[in-house]
Amino acid sequence: MSSLQEGDLILRGTRAPSRLQAARGTEESAQGAEKPFQQVMDVSTGDPHRAGMKPVSFVRQVLAACVYPKLLDEKSLPLDARQRANTLLGVCSGRSVGSYSATAYGIPYVCKSVTEFIMRRDGGVSSNPEDIVISSGSTKTLLMVLHLMASGEGETRTGVLTPMPCPHTLPTLLNMAGLTLVPYQLLEDQGWAVELDELHRALRTTRGHCSPRAIYISNPGNPTGHVQDRKSIEEVIRFAATEGLVLLADEVYQDSVYGQGKESLSYKRVLFEMGKEYSKKVELVSFHSLSSACMGECGLRGAYMEAVNLDPAVMKYLRDAQAPSSPPVLPQLALEVMVNPPTPEDPSYKTYSQEILHSMTTLSQNAQRACEFLNDLSGIKCQPARGGIFLFPRLHLPPQMVEEAKMLGVEADVLYCQRLLEEEGVRLGAGCENGQVDPNFHIRLCVLAPSDTLDEILARLHSFHLRLLERFP
Amino acid sequence: MSHQVTGSGGKVLTLENMNPNVRKVEYAVRGAIVQRAVQIEKELKEGVKKPFTEVIKANIGDAHAMGQKPITFFRQVLALCAYPDLLEDNKFPEDAKQRARRILGACGGRSIGAYSASQGIECIRQDVSRYIEKRDGGIPSNPDNIYLSTGASDAIVTMLKLLVCGEGPDRTGVMISIPQYPLYSAALADLAAVQISYYLDEDRCWGLDVAELKRALSAARTHCNPRVICIINPGNPTGQVQSRKCIEDVIRFAKEEHLFLMADEVYQDNVYAEGCKFHSFKKVLFEMGPEFSSTVEMASFHSTSKCYMGECGFRSGYMEVINMDPEVKVQLTKLVSVRLCPPVTGQALLELVVNPPQPDEPSYSTFMKERTDVLAALAEKAGLTEKTFNTVPGIICNPVQGAMYTFPRITLPQRAIDTAKEEGLAPDMLYCMRLLEEEGICLVPGSGFGQREGTFHFRMTILPPTEKLKVVLQKIRDFHVRFTKQFS
Secondary structure, eight states, rough: OTTTOOOOOGGGGGGGOOOHHHHHHHHHHHOOOOSSSSOOESSSSSOHHTTTOOOOHHHHHHHHHHHHGGGGGGGTTTTHHHHHHHHHHHTSSSTTTSSSSSTTTTHHHHHHHHHHHHHHHHHOOOOEEEEEEEESSSHHHHHHHHHHHHOOGGGEEEEEEEEESSTTTHHHHHHHHTEEEEEOOOOOOOTOOOOOOOHHHHHHHTTOOOEEEEEESSSTTTTTTOOOOHHHHHHHHHHHHHHHHHEEETTTTTTTTTTTTTOOOOOOHHHHHHHHHHHOOOOOOEEEEETTTTTTTTGGGGGEEHHHHHHHHHHHHHTTTTTTTTOOOOHHHHHHHSSSOOOSSTTTTHHHHHHHHHHHOOOOOOOHHHHHHHHHHEEEOOOOOSSEEEEEOEOOOOHHHHHHHHHTTTTEEEEEEEHHHHHHHHHEEEEGTTTSSSSOOEEEEEESSSSHHHHHHHHHHHHHHHHHHOOOO | OOOOOOTTTSSSHHHHTTTTTTTGGGOOOGGHHHHHHHHHHHHHHOOOOSSSSSSSTTSOOGGGGTTTOOOOOHHHHHHHHGGGGGGGGSOOHHHHHHHHHHHTTTTTOOOOTTTTTTOOOOOHHHHHHHHHHHHHOOOOOOOEEEEEESHHHHHHHHHHHHHOOOOGGGGGEEEEEEEEOTHHHHHHHTTTOOEEEEOOOOTTBBBBHHHHHHHHHHHHHSEEEEEEEEEESSOTOOOOOOOOOHHHHHHHHHHTOOOEEEEEETTTOOSTTTOOOOOOOOHHHHTTTTTHTTOEEEEEEEEESSSTTTGGGGEEEEEESSOOOOOHHHHHHHHHHOOOOOHHHHHHHHHHHHSSSTTTTHHHHHHHHHHHHHHHHHHHHHHHHHHHHTSSTTTEOOOOOOEEEOOEEOOOOOOOOHHHTTTTHHHHHHHHHHHHHHHHHHHEEETOOOTTOOOOOOOESSSOOHHHHHHHOOOHHHHHHHHHHTTO
C-alpha cells in the first residue's frame, strides 16, 4: 500500500487544468494522430505570445545583453538597450543574472523603479520601496498574501470575498491556501459591474461560517473585461474600510483599458485621493506582473505587489517569506524595464511605442470585433469588454446538450469546449472554471492575438456553433 | 453589520490572526547576521571607517556573487532564446543556435514568454530523463515522472505539501539530518509538520548511522506519524559524500519503516575527496533489485544552482518521482498546475545542463575547459580550507568531501558562552557577529543548521577566488585566536 494514499485531501476537489490538454493536443498532432486540424489554437488562458503576439523588442534586447554581457559591445543592439543592461547588471551580485537575488523581497533598485512608476502613474501619490515585494509571477505573490492570512477553523477560518466570475486559478489557490471562498456575484447585465448591495449580502452569509478578512477584486476584470469607474472603486474601498477587510486589488491588466471614456484608475490612487480617513487606514495590496497585456511575458514569471497600511510586524513576514527561495533575477530585470520603458529622447522609443500601440490597437479592435461576432451568433450573448484581455460570453445551450453533459458527468460548458477542441482544434476556457455558481454557462477566450489568428478562431467557432444548433434544433 | 471589531487604528491583519505557522519560520542563511552585513556594507559606502574595506559574504552558496564565471555556451543559447533576432548574428556558434531553435520550437508562439505546461516543457523533461539514464548506467527514467520546478527548493516544498497531513499525534513526521540545510526546517515549520531530527556523526566525517535513524524514529512515533525521510547527498552544510553502503542502508530503512524517501542531490557534481563518489539514490535503489526498486517511494531533486554552473538566480530544477501511487501523482500534477509553470528561461537552462555540448560539437572544448576549471578550483579550495582550519587550535574541520561549504567545529571559552547568553544570542552567533564586525567576513552560525547540544560550528562557503579565500582563512584563524584569548 502506498504511504501516500492519504495525501493532501484538499486537492481532490480541484479540476485538472485545461492547458495540459492543449499541450497534449499539440503534441499529439505533432506525432501524427488523426485530427481534422493541423494545430491546436489555444486562447483559453491569458497567453498572448502563445497566440502569436510578439514580445517588446527593447525588453528582449536588454535581457539578452544581461544574460550574455559580451553583447554590451554589440553595435547591432541599440545603445540605450545596452546601457540599460549595463545598469541592471550593476545591481546583480557579481554582475551576473545567475546570482541569487540580493534580497528575499526583490532587488532594491528594481523596487525603487517600481515605486517611481507607481508615483508617475498615480499623479504623484507617494510609494515606498519597503512596501514592494517581488516574486515569480502574480499567482505566487497572491499566494504569499493568502498564505499569510490563512488561520482559524470553522467559524474563525479566514474568508475572502471573491467575485464570480474570477480568474480561473483563484478558487484552487484559495482552497490550497486553506481559506474560505465567499462568492459575490458580478452583475452580468451591467457589463459585470460590482454592486455594493451584493457585497453586503455576501458578507451576511459569512456569519457563523467563516471570518471574512479580505476582499479580492480584479480591475480590469479577469475574465469579465469590466473596468470600474472612480465611484465604484470608492464604494469598494469604503466597504473594505467599514467592514474591516484587507483589499486585494489584482491590477495585472491595468495597461489595457481601451473602452471609450474609460480612465485607468488604480486602487492606490483612488484610496489616497479619498483623504486620510481612508488612506491611512485601509490595508491594500495591489498586484501587477509581466503577464500584463503590453508585455505578455507570462513565461518569464515576474510580478510585484505593493502593500500599504499593513501592520509592520506582519509586513516583515511578507518580506521574509521568500528567504529560503528568493525570486528569479531575470524577470526582475524585465519588470524594471516594464515600469521604466524608453522615453521620447531614447533611440528605442520609436520602435517601443509603435509596438505598444500595435498591441493595444489589436486588442481593442479584436475585443470589439469578437464581441459583435459572438452577439450575432444565436445562443451567445457577450458583454462588451472595456479592458483586460478576455471576453466572457454567455451560452444559451440546448437542453438536450445540458442533459447529455449531465449524463457524461461534466458541466455543459466543459462539454462545449471539449467538443470544440476535438472538432475544430480551438481551445477555449469553460466558464465554470471561473467559479460561476449560477445555472448559466459561459466560455472564456483571450482576444489578445494577431487579428488573423482571432478571425480564424472565430470562423472555426462559428462553424462549430452552427453545427451544434443544427444538431439540437 | 461588522463581523469583528477592529477598533480605532486597529489592523485587520495582525500577528494574532495571521497564519501562526509563518511566525515560526526561520532561515539562518539570510537571517540576522546577513542583515547586519548589509548594514555594514551601507556604512562602508557612506564612508564610515572600518578595519576592512569590503564585506565578504561567505554565508550563501552563490558562486557568481563570488566571482565564478558562467558557462559561455549556456549564456549564448539563453541570449539567443531571449532575443531570436541574434540567430542571424554570425558571432554565435552554430551549435548554440541549433539548441536555441530547438528550445524555441518547443515554446508556445516560439517565445520564452509563453506559459509552458505546468509539469515543464515536454522535450526538456525527455532530455532530463536521458541525462538520468546516462548517469545511472542505463536504468530507465520516464519523462512523465519528471517535474520541472522553480529551483529544487520549489519541488522540495511541493513534495512536502503533498506528504504532510493529519492532526495531533497523526500529524506527518519528517526525518531530516542535523545539521541540515534550513530550507527543510523552514518548510516543516511553515507546514506545521513534525520535524524528526537524526544526528550525523561528526567524529566519522558526518556519516549516517542506521541505529541513529532507528532511535530518532521510535522516539518520534509517540507524538507523530513518521512518513518521510529527507537526506542531502552530498551534504549541506557538512559536505560529506555518503558511501554506497550507507545509501543502501537508508533505502532498506525507508522500506522497512514504510517511509517516503526525499533525496536532495543538488551537489551531485561537487565531489572532491579521493575515494569519494556520488551514487544516486535511484541507481542504488534499482541495483538493489525489484524487492526494493518496485516498492520504495522516492523523489530525487537536482537544480542548476550549484555544481559547475552556479546559476542560482535562474531558479531552475527538477524532481524525479519513483513508485508514486498513480492517484497521488494526479494530485501532484494538480498541485504544480496551480502555480502555472516554472520560469521558461530556467527550463531552457536546465535543458542545456542535462544536455551539454558533445565532443563533436564546436563549443565542446571551451565548455569542457570551463567546467573542469571550476570543479578543479573548488577541489583545491576544499582541500586548502580543511588544511588551514585544522592548523588552528580550537577549530576542528572535517574533510570537505563535496558540496560547497565547510562546517568546522569551534571550541568556545565558557566566558564567551556566558556572554552570549547574557546578550540573548546563541554562542556561535556571538562568534560570527564579532567576526563580521572585526573582519568584515559574513558566515552563518552552526545554530542555524542544527548541531549536537554543547557543540558550536559555523558554515563558510569555499566559493571566494583562491587568493581571496587564503586571506579569509588567515583572518578567521587570527580572529579565532584573538577571540579565544579575549574570553579566557
